[in-house]
Amino acid sequence: MGPVMPPSKKPESSGVSVASGLSQFYQASSITRALQEAEEMDLALPTIKLEKGSMEDEELTNLNWLHESKNLLNSFGDPVLRSVSPVQDLDDDTPPSPAHSDLPYDAKQNPNCKPPYSFSCLIFMAIEDAPSKRLPVKDIYNWILEHFPYFANAPTGWKNSVRHNLSLNKCFKKVDKDRSQGINALELVDPYISNDCMLYSGVSMSSPPIWPGSPFYRKNKGVLLQVPQGVIQNGARMMSQGLFPGIRPLPINPIVSRTAAVRSVLGYRITSDGEPTRNSPLVSSDPKEDHTYSFAKSSSSDVGEEAHCDGSEVSFHANEAGSDAEEDDKSKIKKEPKEWSVDALALAQHKKRQHLTKVKQRVASDTLPLKKRRTEKPPESDDEEMKEAAGSLLHLAGVRACLNNITNRTAKGQKEQK
DNA sequence: GTTTCCATAAACATGA
DNA sequence: GTCATGTTTATGGAAA
Known part of the structure; x- marks a missing residue:
């Protein structure tokens, strides 16, 4: 399985590793x-x-x-x-x-x-x-x-x-190891809690x-x-593969573009004290920045540029990319280099992007040495980046909205039963 | 045959 | 220099 290992490569130790102090x-x-x-x-x-x-x-x-x-x-x-x-x-x-x-x-x-x-x-x-x-x-x-x-x-x-x-x-x-104790509080505010712009049709409450x-x-x-x-029923076997009807997300307001919708719905971030703040840029449009892929490296080497989501998993700004407000917030963020998190709701885009990037890279730089290839990543346009992120966020927000709908329906049903 | 997911191997960087 | 950790890429197998 996998490529043949060159004899020069030292095999990895199978013993329990010693803490290096680097681990997060x-x-x-x-x-x-x-x-x-x-x-x-x-x-x-x-x-x-x-x-x-x-x-x-x-x-x-x-x-x-x-x-x-x-x-x-x-x-x-x-x-x-x-x-x-x-x-x-x-x-x-x-x-x-x-x-x-x-x-x-x-x-x-x-x-x-x-x-x-x-x-x-x-x-x-x-x-x-x-x-x-x-x-x-x-x-x-x-x-x-x-x-x-x-x-x-x-x-x-x-x-x-x-x-x-x-x-x-x-x-x-x-x-971050030092700040891990504060993460939970920061995550209490979840940006898609307030989302109400998406619905899912055909939701099955029992499937x-x-x-x-x-x-x-x-x-x-x-x-x-x-x-x-x-209820967990271990060992039970799926009886049918036809239990899961396909459904599609339906935007309530189809006029609003996905990007705009995301910006309007998720246009806030969570500050270090846990308070949501409107119109704060946390996802840069810089094509060099890959929020779903290189966050760790960014946190240590590019502090301030992209890795500071202040603990908010989803941190989309309502402002247009490159606006003055964004620049202002960037400078603010730089003053708090240790507070960072991941644009986690955009993480779902990782594989898609990875695949696309791979294809591009193979075409563009197959003849380059490995090191050279790594430094010459094809830039992704702001628009593409935003489209992907918007799609990701909207969809996940939709799932959440759906859950909320279910909650409401369940509560309503219980009321009616009473 | 194609696509997708996953495991594995490896190159390389970084920091203690 | 060594080691642990972390990122990224490449490749092959299995399954759908």
């Missing part, structure tokens, strides 16, 4: 928080299936993935959690297949059996299992080692995969949010992980 904390993104809130409200997330290839599709994949992971976490420890292949010998070149069999997977009982969960899920579970909901990477290693003995003897490289997932998967965000096309569903062969109303 990881936690789930605000999307996860929304999902948790939804669960606390005893709500089933709407099942949304979009047309293949649409921008929203990937965002919703993220949403569903997160929810699936959460339910997996809830199910963790249940002996009938998942069915996997029989125990395999580590010396066998063939990697253990995640395909299910009649044998249940038990991490303790089968220490040589590779867990049938993706690294993303393992990381998610580790983070969710932490009281503070955030962990430094070395503790994520430790959690995985503790709960999945397979990795103690696993081929080296799994830590690399963990780090790779943390970096690449925007469901995780890096939290599980895992649709058969979702990666986790596919990976786990249809084993039902998510059950509405907070």
Whole structure:
């Protein structure tokens, strides 16, 4: 699997790493928080299936993935959690297949059996299992080692995969270690709470949010992980693949462009004291800045330019890009270099952008040395950037609005019943 | 055959 | 210089 490793490369140590003091904390993104809130409200997330290839599709994949992971976490420890292949010998070149069999997977009982969960899920579970909901990477290693003995003897490289997932998967965000205690408060104000410009048609209140096309569903062969109303039924199997009607987002005000809508709806940010502030730029239009990809580097090396979202996951400004107000706020932000977060609601755009960027780069710079290629990224236009972000935010906002609608409907229904 | 997702490997940078 | 951490890219397998 994967490219052949050159002999010159030193294999990664499989032992527990020593804290270097560099590590920061990881936690789930605000999307996860929304999902948790939804669960606390005893709500089933709407099942949304979009047309293949649409921008929203990937965002919703993220949403569903997160929810699936959460339910997996809830199910963790249940002996009938998942069915996997029989125990395999580590010396066998063939990697253990995640395909299910009649044998249940038990991490303790089968220490040589590779867990049938993706690294993303393992990381998610580790983070969710932490009281503070955030962990430094070395503790994520430790959690995985503790709960999945397979990795103690696993081929080296799994830590690399963990780090790779943390970096690449925007469901995780890096939290500044020193300021991690204040993050929760900053996240209490969620920009899409106030959104009311989007609706979803065909929302099913009872359908599980895992649709058969979702990666986790596919990976786990249809084993039902998510059950509405907070009831987890481990080991139950999906009976039908036709349970999930496709629905499309419907903007209430179709006249307003998506970008404008996002700017009007989400045109505030959260300041360091937790107070929402209107018209504050937090997502720069600078094409060099990739808020969904290079935030960590930015936080350390480009302090002040792009990484300071002040803890607000979604921080879109109502002002036009490059306005004076934006410049003013930028200068303000620079004065608070340690307060940063991630434009997490735009994170769902990462994969789409990554794919597009890859295609561009392959065409443009395949002949360049690796180092050269990295420094010559094709610039993305402001418009493209804004369009993507707008789409992402609007859609996620729509999901949230949908949840709110469900809440209202449920409350209304209960009233009427009384 | 194509697409998508994921795991893995690796190059490279940074900071302690 | 070493090591841990973090980012990014490339590649191949599996599944739909």
